[in-house]
Amino acid sequence: MWRCLHFKLGRTRLHQINVYLVNAFTEQGKGGNPAGVVLQADGLKDEQKLAIAREVGFSETAFVSSASDADFAVSFFTPTAEVDFCGHATMAAFHVMFEQGVLTQGRYQQNTKAGRLGVTIEADGHIVMSQNLPLYLKRFDYAEISALIGLDKSILASTQLPLEVISTGLADIIVPVPEGYLDKLKVNDMALSNFSRQHNVIGLHAFELCDEGEVFTARCRNFAPLFGIPEESATGSASGALACYLTQYVYPCQSNHFTFEQGSAMGRTSRITASVESDEQGISKVFVGGYAQIIGQTRPVA
Structure with a gap:
């Protein structure tokens, strides 16, 4: 081309x-x-x-x-x-x-x-x-985020996981959703843009965990309408942040290796690998590849 x-x-x-x-x-x-x-x-x-x-x-x-x-x-x-x-x-x-x-x-x-x-x-x-090593910047309650993505706050709350802004280079809101709900998101671009500007974040990175034994650790979607990106099919910076999030709250091991799928909702399936190394002080290295x-x-x- x-x-x-x-x-x-x-x-x-x-x-x-x-x-x-x-x-x-x-x-x-x-x-x-x-x-x-x-x-x-x-x-x-x-x-x-x-x-x-x-x-x-x-x-x-x-x-x-x-x-x-x-x-x-x-x-x-x-x-x-x-x-x-x-x-x-x-x-x-x-x-x-x-x-x-x-x-x-x-x-x-x-x-x-x-x-x-x-x-x-x-x-x-x-x-x-x-x-960069992760910065855990702020948390939001389920009601604040549910209004941006078209899911009831009770659905978000059912994960019992935090909604947190993490940066390994760029600040994204990491949003876990229950299995089966990722493709049901209906993002309000204007509301998310205003929210992102207000809280100094790039956008929102939503994910649902895959079953153990699957090729992918999680399926993901990323939205950054404030920067002219309604949705993108692979996001390296947010994948690093998600790897840190999973290490912190879901898989607390000293060495974690993840494989993420993103873009299927756009017909552009992407594969992103991420790894995290930790020591007594916390996460010490973050890598993203593909x-x-x-x-x-x-x-x-x-």
């Missing part, structure tokens, strides 16, 4: 902007969450990056620049604003650099507005991202 994108900002005309189109967190080469990737973005201003992200139209576009104290600096833009971090766009960016021969298997460091984070590329192209696939790119504008 080739697309010619023309960007004009005032008197500034951008030439030779090549945007890779990538599905991240694919499941057997299918599904995943699309992201844009721009390499060698050093000369781009923030308003230009925003214009490109808006034109690409994906939930996030990653812009890779040089860095003096890391391998790369990576910034992330939605169609409406810059965000501090994006898991699936990170995976997309490093997959592109691996596929294009810029990088080989190994360990790398990226500077983001969420901090300096490690990325490991394995020989088969599997990418594992380190995330595969990606380039689906096209823009032709440079002459």
Whole structure:
């Protein structure tokens, strides 16, 4: 798939902007969450990056620049604003650099507005991202959240699990729902946008646990309408937060490995792996991983 994108900002005309189109967190080469990737973005201003992200139209576009104290600096833009971090766009960016021969298997460091984070590329192209240690920021009562997602508060309360904002790079409300209710969510985009703005969160990450012995630990859905994302099919940052949530409240082990499914409600089933390591002081490491696939790119504008 080739697309010619023309960007004009005032008197500034951008030439030779090549945007890779990538599905991240694919499941057997299918599904995943699309992201844009721009390499060698050093000369781009923030308003230009925003214009490109808006034109690409994906939930996030990653812009890779040089860095003096890391391998790369990576910034992330939605169609409406810059965000501090994006898991699936990170995976997309490093997959592109691996596929294009810029990088080989190994360990790398990226500077983001969420901090300096490690990325490991394995020989088969599997990418594992380190995330920040979890911040448990605030809790909400069941009535507050039920009004946003169209489920009665008694249904949410039946899980006996907290509704909590957790950040491993971006702050999301982690919302457990009983089995069979995930696909019944009816999110009020305007109400969730206002709520997210009021409480300084990106959005809401809902999940239902799968039965023991299934391939997936949990099925998930993510909503961030405040940032122009009514729903997305794979969310790396929220998957790290969910792994910490499950370790804290459901599976209290020193080493946990999870596999999450997301995107089936959108017809874009995605697979996300997450692992957590803990010690006497609590969670000490958080990793999120998966595969990606380039689906096209823009032709440079002459």
